[in-house]
Amino acid sequence: MATTLEVQKRETKPHSNITSIRNAGRIPGVIYGYKADNVSVSVDSLTFIKAVRDNGRNSVFSVSIDGAKLNVLLHDYQVDPLKGDIEHIDLLAVNMSEEVEANVSVNLVGESKGVKLGGVLQQVLYEITVTATPDKLPETIDLDITDLDVGDTIAVSDIPKNGDYEVITDVEEVIATVAAPRVADEPETTEAAEPEAIHGADDAE
Structure with missing residues (x-):
């Protein structure tokens, strides 16, 4: 069941209205998509942040605009x-x-x-793209790296199949690897020079 998010329609002019909305502790926004024609709205900042924190970035929220109820996803945001x-x-x-x-x-x-042997875990991909119905979108995907040895990599293709969603990111993209432990450079050794006194003694003979 979608979590209710209280939004208010807002005027788009004058431009200074945006500043006053933010000063009032609200976030300006827009709703578009299925049965919605670019409706300008605002939402209480603290309420919105709590709703996303409690329910997740990919959760479905229910909003009411002019008496019509819409199911929405947080598609994008600017910070x-x-x-x-x-x-x-x-x-x-x-x-x-x-x-x-x-x-x-x-x-x-x-x-x-590999990490237990001194290797260094390097995660290079932190997000992937999936397709699913809105109610089946996962918040995170857990990937077990227990068997990852030094020199091994784990790629998008290693993500287990799931009936709720389909991964559409390129399967060859590397998610993480375990690099070999760094070996400290050995200090260079130089042959000790013979004392000048020895050369001097040889020259005197």
Whole structure:
């Protein structure tokens, strides 16, 4: 069941209205997609952050616009690079029976045997793209790396098949690898020079 998210329609003019919305502790946004025609809205900042934190980035939220109820996903958002505040959100209205694309975080589980031998785990891919109906979208995908040895890699193709969603990221993309442990450089050795006194003695003969 979708979690209810309270939104308010907003005027798009004048531009200064955006500033006043943010100053009031709300986030401006837009709803578009299935049965929605680019509706400008705003949502309480603290309520929105709590809803996403409690339910997940890929959760379905129920909103009401002009008496009509819509199911929406958080499709995109913009963050102030200095303050870290969410400046704008895009809410995608969805048909619950049609598949959509979404990015899902990859969570590495376990300690690889390569790391136990001194190797260094390097994760290079943190998100993959999947398709699923909105109610089947996973929040994260756990990937067991216990058997990953030094020099081994784990790729998108190693993600177990799941009937709820389909992974559409290139199967050859590497998710993580265990690099060999770094060997400290041995200090260079140089032959000790003979004392000058020895040369001097030879010259005197």
